[in-house]
Amino acid sequence: xxxxxxxxxxxxxxxxxxxxxxxxxxxxxxxxxxxxxxxxxxxxxxxxxxxxxxxxxxxxxxxxxxxxxxxxxxxxxxxxxxxxxxxxxxxxxxxxxxxxxxxxxxxxxxxxxxxxxxxxxxxxxxxxxxxxxxxxxxxxxxxxxxxxxxxxxxxxxxxxxxxxxxxxxxxxxxxxxxxxxxxxxxxxxx
Numbered sequence: 001x002x003x004x005x006x007x008x009x010x011x012x013x014x015x016x017x018x019x020x021x022x023x024x025x026x027x028x029x030x031x032x033x034x035x036x037x038x039x040x041x042x043x044x045x046x047x048x049x050x051x052x053x054x055x056x057x058x059x060x061x062x063x064x065x066x067x068x069x070x071x072x073x074x075x076x077x078x079x080x081x082x083x084x085x086x087x088x089x090x091x092x093x094x095x096x097x098x099x100x101x102x103x104x105x106x107x108x109x110x111x112x113x114x115x116x117x118x119x120x121x122x123x124x125x126x127x128x129x130x131x132x133x134x135x136x137x138x139x140x141x142x143x144x145x146x147x148x149x150x151x152x153x154x155x156x157x158x159x160x161x162x163x164x165x166x167x168x169x170x171x172x173x174x175x176x177x178x179x180x181x182x183x184x185x186x187x188x189x190x
Contacts, residue, residue: 048122048158048160048162049119051158051161051162052119052122052124052158052162053117053119053124054162055075055076055158055162055163055164056117056124056126056156056164058071058074058075059072059075059076059164060112060113060114060128062075063075063100064100064104064110064111064112065111065112067104069097069100069101072093072096072097072100073093073097075163075164076093076096076163076164076165077093077159077161077163077164077165078092078093079091079092079165080092080093080096080164080165080166080167081165081166081167082095082096082099082166082167082168082169083166083167083168083169084099084169084171084173085169085170085171085173086170102138102139103130103132103138105136105137105138106132106134106136106137106138106139106141106143107130107132107133107134107135107136107138107148108132108133108135108136109132109133109135110130110131110132111130111131111132112128112129112130113128113129113131114126114127114128115127115128115129115151122157122158122159122160123155123156123157123158124155124156124158125153125154125155125156126153126154126155126156127151127152127153128151128152128153128154129149129150129151130148130149130150130151130152130171131147131148131149131150132147132148133145133146133147133148134146134147134148134180138180141180144180144181146179146180146181147179148176148179148180149179150171150172150175150176150179151171151172152169152170152171152172153169153170153171154167154168154169154170155167155168156168
């Protein structure tokens with residue numbers, strides 16, 4: 001009987017060894033692929049975040065501060081949308097360039113600086129300051145020679161390639177106009 005028990009135990013051990021020899025490589029292969037896939041997703045997210053940060057920095061430095069409008073076409077989606085204080089001012093790259101040029105022409109020495117950015121997924125939130133001297137035509141207004149210093153916030157949405165797809169800009173437009181010398185008149189009532 002001991003002989004049978006031992007033979008049976010040996011048979012079980014042999015079966016377990018076969019199962020382990022088959023499953024172990026499969027489990028190891030699964031773990032290697034899964035871990036590599038997780039690492040790849042992390043690497044892709046890190047790469048996308050780096051691209052987003054680089055493209056945002058390029059928007060500020062190349063676009064606003066160095067006036068390189070061609071660079072803006074590289075970092076933005078063709079169907080880029082821009083809003084200013086809730087009003088859509090651009091629905092593609094050419095309109096974006098035209099809108100930015102209104103500020104650059106009105107304030108030839110303008111400088112944009114970033115106080116803070118927060119990146120979450122494909123959204124970037126920025127607190128910025130715009131400074132410049134109104135030595136050019138600003139929209140339809142003649143130059144005043146006055147300096148402005150305006151802060152604002154932007155929310156930017158980036159596509160899967162890290163290009164700017166949408167930019168929502170908020171700033172105190174009344175403060176900007178008052179710094180240029182405009183005044184607010186009381187409403188006319190009947």
